[in-house]
Amino acid sequence: MLDLEPINKDFGAYASGLDLSKSLSGRAVEEIEAALDLYSVLVWKNCPINDDQQVSLAENFGKIEVSLLSRVRGKGGPANKSLVPISNVSDEGQMLERDGRRLGSQIANQFWHSDSSFMKSVAKYSFLSARRIPKEGGDTEFADLRAAYDALSDDLKKIINGLIAEHHVFHSRIGLGLKYTSTEIAASPPSYWPLVRSHPITKRKVVFPPVHIRSIKGMTDPEARLLVSELIEHSTQKCFCFTHKWGKGDLVIWDNRMTLHRGKRYDLNESRIMRRITTMVS
Numbered sequence: 001m002l003d004l005e006p007i008n009k010d011f012g013a014y015a016s017g018l019d020l021s022k023s024l025s026g027r028a029v030e031e032i033e034a035a036l037d038l039y040s041v042l043v044w045k046n047c048p049i050n051d052d053q054q055v056s057l058a059e060n061f062g063k064i065e066v067s068l069l070s071r072v073r074g075k076g077g078p079a080n081k082s083l084v085p086i087s088n089v090s091d092e093g094q095m096l097e098r099d100g101r102r103l104g105s106q107i108a109n110q111f112w113h114s115d116s117s118f119m120k121s122v123a124k125y126s127f128l129s130a131r132r133i134p135k136e137g138g139d140t141e142f143a144d145l146r147a148a149y150d151a152l153s154d155d156l157k158k159i160i161n162g163l164i165a166e167h168h169v170f171h172s173r174i175g176l177g178l179k180y181t182s183t184e185i186a187a188s189p190p191s192y193w194p195l196v197r198s199h200p201i202t203k204r205k206v207v208f209p210p211v212h213i214r215s216i217k218g219m220t221d222p223e224a225r226l227l228v229s230e231l232i233e234h235s236t237q238k239c240f241c242f243t244h245k246w247g248k249g250d251l252v253i254w255d256n257r258m259t260l261h262r263g264k265r266y267d268l269n270e271s272r273i274m275r276r277i278t279t280m281v282s
């Protein structure tokens, strides 16, 4: 049976009591989904899992997203292309080039974001497993977008309700100084999502300001980008957040519709190897 120990009152919980490396019963899957509806993030400490087990686990929760990285990466790395290597180590086992785009994209994970908000499909749950962690740093922080919405001023709620934001895969990376050609940018069409959404089951409203937002319909870019940075600043105040300090073998599952997350700095000379897989709302 699933055991839960809340981290914040109704945001984040330590989960245990089920063996995620084995096949799960329908009842266990429902228990995990219900816990995610309530807590948005579940932290499973010391829950070692291999690539195949991680894929099988995620498949219980919906269709698997094919990540953009999997379309461009070569041989090596996890055999299953839906597993995203979140790492400063290449698929061939070398440290990634310090000034390369691939490491730059990994560094972009240190911005507050929601996975794949630039894709046409809605990313639902991400499953992140720690295979090798650095001695220090490399924590992951999560922010509760439901509590953040509730705490917005009435004025700001009025301004953002009904607004549609444009999300683009390279927006945050360009902000970091990574270079993309206009052909590459044009080949990746943006996605559009409301700035305010609600939870499909609990109906709680959330504010949704990931760093991938490039523009907002009906606003100038300076107004839109200032609004997004104000909303990120608001939503990621300490009172809405918790930090997970990884242990080897930890696994964290989060709901991308209800949260923002970001990685924290670590020494890029030390290897950090994580694997992520993400399901979609069908």
Ligand code: OGA
Residues within 6 Å of the ligand: 086, 109, 115, 126, 128, 138, 139, 140, 141, 261, 262, 263, 264, 274, 276
């Ligand atoms: C991710 C991600 C942050 C981290 O896997 O999607 O953003 O701390 N990870 O590795």
Ligand code: MN
Residues within 6 Å of the ligand: 109, 113, 114, 115, 261
């Ligand atoms: Mn992410």
